[in-house]
Amino acid sequence: MxxxxxxxxxxxxxxxxxxxxxxxxxxxxxxxxxxxxxxxxxxxxxxxxxAGVPSTAYATEKAQVKVTRAAIDPALVAGRGASVAFQEQEAENAATNGTVIGPDRTAYTLPAEASGRTAVKLAPGQWVEFTLPKAANAITVRYSIPDAATGGGITAPLAVKVRNTTRTMTLTSQYSWLYNQYPFSDDPDAGLLHPDWWITECACVPASTTPVPVLKTPFRPSHFYDEQRLLLGSTYRAGEKVRLTASAGAAWTVLDLLDSELVGPPSLLVRSANVLFFGADPTGRRDSAPAFDRAIAFARKAKLPVYVPPGVFQVNRHIVVDDVTIRGAGNWYTIIKGHEVALSTPAPDKSTHTGVGFYGKYVADGGSRNVHLAGFAIEGDVRERIDIDQVNGIGGALTDSTVDGLYIHHTKVGLWLDGPMSNVKVTNNVITDQIADGLNFHTGVTNSVARNNFLRNTGDDGLAMWAEGTTNAGNTFDHNTVQTPVLANGIAIYGGTDNTVSDNLVADPIREGSALHAGSRFGAEPFAGHLWFTGNTTVRAGTYELNWNIGLGAIWLYALEKNIDADIQVVGDNFLDNTYNAVMMVADWPVKDLYSITDTHFKDIKIDGTGTSVLSARVAGSATFENVDARNVGAVGVNNCGSFDFTPAGSEFHVTDLGGNDGGWLGAWMLPNTITCADRPPVVAPPAPATW
The missing domain is CATH 1.20.5 (Single alpha-helices involved in coiled-coils or other helix-helix interfaces)
Incomplete structure (x- = not known):
């Protein structure tokens, strides 16, 4: 010092x-x-x-312990997705006296948003009992309870019993239950937010036609689930039981899954600027934001890291960070929690609210660099989606910076990084229950990586790169897990140059998106150089596009505003249990004769189960296929509509067979541009995926 x-x-x-x-x-x-x-x-x-606990051998022999990843056998996704400390167990695989709901992939239903599209519904007094697969002292419960009659949510206790000890977990629906059209409402009785928008359910525009009964309120309920974490106070052995019992505080409780974990002791950082020295309150009763500011200023001068010890620290605004390291005692122990605060006048960034978050300086203010955030939780208070609000867990510009080992919960976006910036590393974080994206590399983010992050229940894209105005280049999304994004895509790339999406696991996108997506849209810069989707696994993707009333693909490429003609390589991916298609390539109808998708290559891919086709082509362009093996295909292997002009020369989309494509899906009879177009082919539900 x-x-x-x-x-x-x-x-x-x-x-x-x-x-x-x-x-x-x-x-x-x-x-x-x-x-x-x-x-x-x-x-x-x-x-x-x-303590007289049944031995591990006994537990294995007597209890049905089923650990999953993305609600399937971990062997089917080995080596892909995030490596996490917890064990995932689905409620439908546990002992219960409740009612299993699902499977169902229909949007706006409780099963559809559950992991694996199945959950357990409990009446008051009913229970689900899990058997611990490994020693644990902490759990995470994913659940849903009803909204209040007029919106805004309720709370209800959940009894957590292990051995002879019962604790209470407080469940809430205050951060769930959205309704209506984008950007949604928390009022179940609200009228249409956009009366002039096309309504797929009735094929009408209500402002110019007579609304039909299907439009009664609540309209399009969604975002049903939330999760809570609990330290158990003791370490329990593998084979012990965790019983969760619903209370009369809610008419029903749906339990989706339990994550169990053995959390180590808090970490200490002796030589540091401890926020307690500067007046921070670890009880959460007083606002600690000024103390954080003082600690950061001191740490920068003294060239020390800032240490945030165990406790709950109330912070109700942005903490601006530049050239500083902030470390907590671990994200189970150090919790930085705030209220969302309405501003009397909009902030310079146009926000009408503020809330807890760590922000680099915006580029217009010089940006920030050399920021390192690690080992704490950010608990926000965002209950509605207001796109102009900067109420994200991490924001601003953070060149040469790292974000590692955080738990980010109930913010609008976990990390929304506005560039230009370079060399950002986002690693080993858990990001859940967001109103919008999980992470977005927005505008001129280069040579950056998001690796080994776990995301669940985002309200928009789980992971996104958006090259709006300035291109994103040389970035990588690698070994992340994205589960149950309620809206849009698991991983989305909007324009950019030389970006890579590798070895990720994406499961259960709900609607209007897919597992993997590349889109020329939202004012993004063109795709250039290469875009690689390599070694990823998707599960129960290829979902429903509400606006078009068609099924998408587990991966979909979308030419809306420009051609997509970069070198796109889809190599070594596995597309499992696809609701509709495995691959969708499409242009929007008004621009179908303007834009095309070319230079796209699929190689060394396994497709196990499609509700409809392996490839649905609804665009002009071309693609090559090599060693693409498919089984359990519900409809014609290639649904080739091209640009829907149906010319005598055949489709405007050309398929090139480079050999090794097993399963008969491509068809030796099929010319490169044979028209095989069925606009909305019948769906045949595929069997569960199995070892190849």
């Missing part, structure tokens, strides 16, 4: 001396605490081993 004295120009000497004295006191205290924590952890494990 820098020495105090009269020569110090920028640091208040009195504060410096006091801080040094506190450092000395805390150093010995923290060392002692560290040793005690280690002893305490060992004692807990020892006690759990001696």
């Amino acid at each position: 820098q020495q105090c004295g009269k020569s110090m120009k920028d640091i208040d000497n009195t504060l410096c001396v006091a801080s040094q004295r506190l450092y000395g006191q805390l150093t010995s205290l923290e060392k002692e605490l560290s040793m005690n924590m280690a002893r305490y952890s060992a004692v807990l494990v020892g006690l759990s081993l001696l």
Whole structure:
């Protein structure tokens, strides 16, 4: 630490001396605490081993313990997606006296938004009982309870019993239950937000025709689920039971899954600017934002990291970060939580609200660099989608920066990064229950990576690169898991140059999107160079596009505003249990004769189950296929409509067979541009995926 004295120009000497004295006191205290924590952890494990718990062998023999990833056998997704500390168990695979709902992939239904499209519904007093597959001292419960009659949500207790100890988890629907058209409403009785929009359900525009009864309120309910975390206070062995019992506080409770985890002790950072020195309140009763600002200013001058110890810290606005490291004790222990606050006048960035978040300076203000955030949770309070609001967990511009090991919950977007910026690394984070995207590399983000992140229940794209105005280049989304995005896509790339999507796992997109997407839309810069989708696995994707009333693909390429003519390589991917198609290539109807998709290549792909086709081509252009194996295909292998001009020369879309395409889906009889167009072919539900 820098020495105090009269020569110090920028640091208040009195504060410096006091801080040094506190450092000395805390150093010995923290060392002692560290040793005690280690002893305490060992004692807990020892006690759990001696507490008469059934042995692991007994549990394996007697209990039906089924651990899944994305609600399927982990062997089918080995090596793909995020490596996480928790074990996922689906409620429908556990013991219960409730009612299994689903499977169902129909939008606006509770099963459709559940992991695996199936869940368990409980009346008051009913339960689901999970058997722990590994030792655990913490759980996450994904659930749904009803909305209030007029919107705004309710709360209800859930009893959590392990051995003879019962704890209470407070469930809430205050952050779920959206209605109506984009950008949605939390009022179940609201009239149409856009009366002039086409309504697919009745094929009408209500403003110019007589509305039909299907448009009664609540209209298009969605975003049903939320999740809560709970430290159990003890370590429990594999084979022990966790029983979750619904209360009378809600008319019904739907349980989707349980994640169980063995969380280590809090981490300590002795040589640091501890926010407690600067007045932060770890009880959460007082606003700690000014204390965070003081700690950051001091840390920058003293060239120290900021440490946020265990506790709940109330922060109700952005904490602006530049050239600083902020570390917590771990995202189960250090919780930075805030209220959403309405602003009397809009902020310079046009926001009408503010809330908890860590923001780099915007590029117009010089941007930020060398920011490192790690080891804490951000708990927001965002309950409605207002697109102009900057109420995201992480925001601004963060060149040469890292975001690692955070838990981001109930913000609008987990990370919305506005460039230009370069060399950002987003790793090992859990991002859940967002109103909009999970992460968006927006505008001129280059040479950056998002790796080993877990995202669930985003209200828009899980992971996105959006090259709006300035291109994104040289970025990678690698080994991430994205589950149940309620709207739009699991992973979406909107324009850009030389970007890669590799070894991700994407499951259960709900509507108006797919697992993997490349779109010339939203004012994005053209695709250039290459775009690689390599080694990804998608599960139960290829969903329903509400506006078109057609099924999409597990991967879909969309030419709306420009041609897509970059080198697109889709290599080594597995598309499992596709609701409609495995691959969709499409141009919007008004521009179908203007834009095409060319230079697209599919190789070394396995497709297990399609409700309709392997390829649905609704655009002019071309694609090559090599070693693409498909089975359990519900309709014609290639649904080739081209530009729907049906010329005597055949389709405007050309398919090139490079050999090795097994399963008979391509068809030796098929010329490269044979018209095989069925606008909306019947859907044949595929069987569950299995080992190839």
